[in-house]
Amino acid sequence: MPITLTQTDYWALLNEMASHQSDSASPDPASEDITSQYPSQLGQGEHRSIQLREGLELTMGRYQLRDDLILHLPDRPHPLEYTLLISGQCRDQHQSVEAGQYLLCSAGMAPLERWEISASQPIIEVNVHIEPELFCQLIGEAKDTSSSIIQQLVEFPEREYQHWSGITPAPLQMVAQQILHCPYQGLIQKLYLESKIWELMALLIEQITQPTPKSNSPTLKAEDIERIHCAKNLLLQRIDRPPSLLELARQVGLNDCTLKRGFRQVFGTTTFGYLHRCRLEQARQILETEDLNIAEVAQRVGFADRSYFTAAFRKQFGCNPSVYRRSQQAQSRQKIPLSPQKNSA
Secondary structure, X not given: OOEEEEHHHHHHHHHHHHHHHHHHHOOOOOOOEEEEEOOOOOEEEEEEXXXXXXXXXXXXXXXXXXXXXXXXXXXXXXXXXXXXXXXXXXXXXXXXXXXXXXEEEOXXXXXXEEEEEOOOOOXXXXXXXXXXXXXXXXXXXXXXXXXXXXXXXXXXXXXXXXXXXXXXXXXXXXXXXXXXXXXXXXXXXXXXXXXXXHHHHHHHHHHHHOOOOOOOOOOOOHHHHHHHHHHHHHHHHOOOOOOOHHHHHHHHOOOHHHHHHHHHHHHOOOHHHHHHHHHHHHHHHHHHXXXXXXXXXXXXXXXXXXXXXXXXXXXHHOOOHHHHHHHHHHHHOOOOOOOOOOXXX
């Protein structure tokens, strides 16, 4: 059965968990970069909060729920916020956000909401809160073609907030991965993460201001979408030795043209692009959990050439595999529990 909580109760659980960790870890209460284990009553994983400056907060979640979670949120003031969902699925009364999609919300008043977070997949997300005053201070007097969007984002705090969502393009996905796997510490980390946050903001504004292209592709049937998800699962099962496109199409009962077109419509990338991204994500996990050399990691996930693997990993995550492994080892020795504070979910 789903677990149902109010926003207040949800954050009380997170605070209670952080408090228990604080007793044993004795963290610096003034810390601006704090990591907490996810409450065991709800699931397992971790949550990290970084206050980069006043009015600018970055949070990163990586957890698996035990059961579906339903959150009831009160009406409340809402900051400028965006979320990139790398894995997982959540929805409210009006919309659904799935893996590979973004949600951008303007500043304003949020009404009563009921969000459902699915336990069917792990949740991996990047979330950013920006106070409108900080954003206005940064951009100054916006006079270009994006001015109307800027106004919608921050200039109507008394109105109900607006939201935009869609498939996350590859450039945004890459920046999100670089944030999740930042290889730096201290001041360099802070500068790096803040620059990536504003890069994402710029890319999102560009995304929602672009005219929506008219598609000549026919609408996918429900059974075709189900087959495309089956194709995705087959790719993940054979990530080191994937089937050819023709073989994959035959296995799920589609022709190759429908599979290519449908895969892009459903997942926002090609079958090869999706497989490439999943291979690199699996390589990242192996670097964190196993003591294999870089060539062995590359071979495990299906890269025959170590140099190509290293270049692809660097492009996806912003650093070489060896540097990433060292940074994760350093971070595991320096983790500090989280004292969460939020004004929206």
